[in-house]
Amino acid sequence: MPPGSWASSAARRRNMQAIRSRDTQPELLIRRLLHAQGLRYRVAAKPLPGLRRTADLVFRPTKVAVFIDGCYWHGCPEHYVPPKTNSGYWSDKVARNMARDQDTSQRLRDAGWTVLRYWEHESPDACALQIAATVSKLRSKTS
Template sequence: MPSLVPPHPGASSPQVSARMSLALRRDTAPELALRRALHAAGYRYRVVHPVPGNRRRSIDIAFTRARVAVFVDGCFWHGCPEHGSQPRANSVWWAAKLAANHARDQDTDRLLREAGWQVVRVWEHARIEDAVAAVRSALEAGGPTGRR
């Protein structure tokens, strides 16, 4: 999948640059909370597992035996319809960047489905109970539960 994003025009201010450099790529608070809840419920999983067919991408929470991939998507980066926003500064670049993120998510889902995986995407603002229920449902639908 070719990159659709032009070169970054630079941060609109030093404050924005500092804030964006602190954004975590993994182990975010919502992801850690879901992992803790799944572990407490007896589930065992892999973290940051490579996507079959594209090892440069990774699955946030992977149940390898059951072939269930769980992604905890941030509202800004993945375009949540409820909480997503469009920055005003560098708006053309950000529109392309966020569209490319969405296209990459769809391509990742396609690669996983073609490899026989189920994909569960959870928004960062989802209630933990709802996220655990979605994962449990996918695991039960797919056979092995991922429990020890």
């Protein structure tokens, strides 16, 4: 473990580095369902050029940004369990993630985007249906 590392042990560091930030199982399931419905989208894309944040799915023509948030990393009210080790660091990290999520959603809404957020534990079928309905509704408005 490098000196001054944020990880509490070499094993923890390896574990944390292995966690995916994109192409998670919930994302893949939702993407597969949307693709089967004929919807096309950008994956892990920046909705706004000046914003250094990416959405999991971006529908540019209709200005829809979709986020599928992990229960631990984004502080799910149902499933988040504070860590027992190095709790101060990890709890602060999750709190910063939650604040950034709110800021991102607000900035996108201010720029005229529709923001859809889902938890990883939500039904992929239900999420895909809501995303498809939202995109379809916004497409019909612009036509």
